[in-house]
Amino acid sequence: MSNTESVYSSDLAGVVVGETAISDVQGEAGVLSYRGIDINDLVDASFLHVAWLVVFGEWPTGREQSAIKSFMCRHATLTDREQDLLKQVNRELHPMLMLQGMVPLLELPTEATLGRGLDAEQGLCIAAKISSLIAAHYRLGQNKSILEPTPGKLRHENFLTMFHGRAPSREQVRMLDAAQILQMEHSFNAGTFAGRVCASTLAPIQSSISASIGTLFGQLHGGADQAALEMAMAIGSPDKADAYVKDCLANKVKIMGMGHREYRTVDPRAKILKPMAVELCQDEESKNLLATLVAVEEACQREFGAKGKEIWANVEFYKGAVFHSLGIPTHYFTAMFAQARVYGYIAHFLEFRPQNKLIRPRALYNGTPPQSDKSAA
Numbered sequence: 001m002s003n004t005e006s007v008y009s010s011d012l013a014g015v016v017v018g019e020t021a022i023s024d025v026q027g028e029a030g031v032l033s034y035r036g037i038d039i040n041d042l043v044d045a046s047f048l049h050v051a052w053l054v055v056f057g058e059w060p061t062g063r064e065q066s067a068i069k070s071f072m073c074r075h076a077t078l079t080d081r082e083q084d085l086l087k088q089v090n091r092e093l094h095p096m097l098m099l100q101g102m103v104p105l106l107e108l109p110t111e112a113t114l115g116r117g118l119d120a121e122q123g124l125c126i127a128a129k130i131s132s133l134i135a136a137h138y139r140l141g142q143n144k145s146i147l148e149p150t151p152g153k154l155r156h157e158n159f160l161t162m163f164h165g166r167a168p169s170r171e172q173v174r175m176l177d178a179a180q181i182l183q184m185e186h187s188f189n190a191g192t193f194a195g196r197v198c199a200s201t202l203a204p205i206q207s208s209i210s211a212s213i214g215t216l217f218g219q220l221h222g223g224a225d226q227a228a229l230e231m232a233m234a235i236g237s238p239d240k241a242d243a244y245v246k247d248c249l250a251n252k253v254k255i256m257g258m259g260h261r262e263y264r265t266v267d268p269r270a271k272i273l274k275p276m277a278v279e280l281c282q283d284e285e286s287k288n289l290l291a292t293l294v295a296v297e298e299a300c301q302r303e304f305g306a307k308g309k310e311i312w313a314n315v316e317f318y319k320g321a322v323f324h325s326l327g328i329p330t331h332y333f334t335a336m337f338a339q340a341r342v343y344g345y346i347a348h349f350l351e352f353r354p355q356n357k358l359i360r361p362r363a364l365y366n367g368t369p370p371q372s373d374k375s376a377a
C-alpha cells in the first residue's frame with residue numbers, strides 16, 4: 001500500500017491524475033487544441049491527417065498521408081468471420097453495446113507495417129473497422145447487405161456510402177469530416193480516463209478501447225448527443241422550450257447537451273457546430289428541430305442566469321442536428337462519436353503505455369466494522 005496521504009474526491013473534479021501532451025482543454029477561456037493547434041485551425045483539414053496528428057503528435061508526411069489512407073481502406077473491410085459474428089448480434093441492440101462487445105473480437109494485424117509499432121497498428125485497425133461495424137449493423141437492421149469500402153475514396157465518403165448505400169455529396173463529406181474532427185480528442189474525459197485505467201493493468205489496446213466505448217455510452221457523457229436531439233424532438237416546437245426548461249429545473253432533471261465539467265463558457269466545439277447545423281438544416285422538419293434547440297439554449301441562459309449560474313451548450317447540443325441532416329438515426333449518434341473519439345483513445349494508450357503505472361485509488365470504507373471470527377460468533 002502506498003504511504004501517500006489520502007485525498008477524498010468522489011468525482012475527481014479538479015483533481016489532476018496525470019499528464020498528457022495530446023490535447024489541451026482550457027475551460028475558463030473555452031479553447032481546445034490538439035497537439036498545440038487550435039481546433040479552429042484543424043476543423044477544415046483532412047480527417048485522416050488530423051487523426052494522424054492526434055495519434056502520433058506530428059503532421060503526416062506525403063508518404064504517411066497515402067499510407068494511412070490505404071491502410072484505413074484496407075482494414076475497413078470486415079473479414080468473413082467478423083461479418084458472421086456481427087450477424088449473430090441482435091439487430092435491436094444499441095450500436096454502442098454492439099461496438100463495446102465487438103471491438104475485442106476483431107481480427108487485428110500481428111505485424112506493424114506503418115513503422116509505428118504494433119499497438120498503433122492494431123489501434124488504427126480497430127478505428128478502421130469501427131466505421132464498418134456501424135455501417136454494417138445499420139444495414140443488417142434494414143435487411144440490406146453489408147457494403148465494402150472503395151479504395152481511393154475519402155474515409156467519410158466511404159462511410160456514408162457503406163451506411164446509406166448511396167454516395168454522399170461533397171458538402172456532406174466535408175460536414176462529417178468537420179464534426180468528427182471536433183470530437184476526436186478531449187483530454188481526460190471519462191471515456192479516455194476509463195481507457196487509461198484499463199491500460200494501466202497492462203491489458204491490450206482492444207480491451208482499453210472497449211472500456212472507453214462503454215464509458216462513452218452514458219447520457220452524462222457521449223450519450224447526451226442522442227438524448228439532446230430526442231429531447232428537441234419530444235419538445236416539438238420552439239414555443240414549448242421555455243416551459244420544458246422551467247419544468248426540468250423545477251424537477252432537477254438535467255437538460256441534455258448543456259453544461260460541462262471543464263468549460264466555464266460555451267464549448268468551443270459547439271461554437272463551430274451551431275453554424276454548421278444552420279447551414280445543413282434546410283428542410284422544414286430540420287429547421288424546426290434546430291429552432292427548438294436554439295430556444296432551449298436561450299431558455300437555459302435565462303433560467304440559469306436568473307439563479308446567478310452559467311450553464312452553456314456543450315459539443316453534444318448542436319451536433320445531433322448535423323448528424324440528423326446527414327440521415328443518421330439518433331441511436332447511432334454516440335457510435336458516430338466513438339468512431340471519431342477512437343483516435344484519441346489510441347493516442348492516450350500509446351502515450352500512457354511507456355510510462356505505465358497501475359491506477360488504483362483508495363476507498364473510504366463505510367460498511368459494518370470488520371469483526372474477528374471470535375466476536376462474530
Ligand SMILES: CC(=O)SCCNC(=O)CCNC(=O)[C@H](O)C(C)(C)COP(=O)(O)OP(=O)(O)OC[C@H]1O[C@@H](n2cnc3c(N)ncnc32)[C@H](O)[C@@H]1OP(=O)(O)O
Pocket residue numbers: 189219220221222224253254255256257258259260261262311314315316
Ligand atoms: C462529450 C461530453 O461528455 S459533454 C457532456 C455531455 N453531458 C450532458 O450534456 C448531460 C447534461 N449535463 C450534465 O449532466 C452536467 O452538466 C455534466 C455531467 C456534463 C457536468 O456535470 P458536473 O460538472 O458534475 O456539474 P454538476 O452536475 O455538479 O452541475 C453543477 C450545477 O449545475 C446544474 N447543471 C449542470 N448541468 C445541467 C444541465 N444540463 N441541466 C440542468 N442543470 C444542470 C446542476 O444541477 C448543478 O446544480 P446544483 O449546484 O444546484 O446542484
Ligand SMILES: O=C([O-])CC(=O)C(=O)O
Pocket residue numbers: 185186188189190261262314315
Ligand atoms: O471532457 C469531458 O468531460 C467531456 C467532453 O467534452 C468530451 O469527452 O468531449
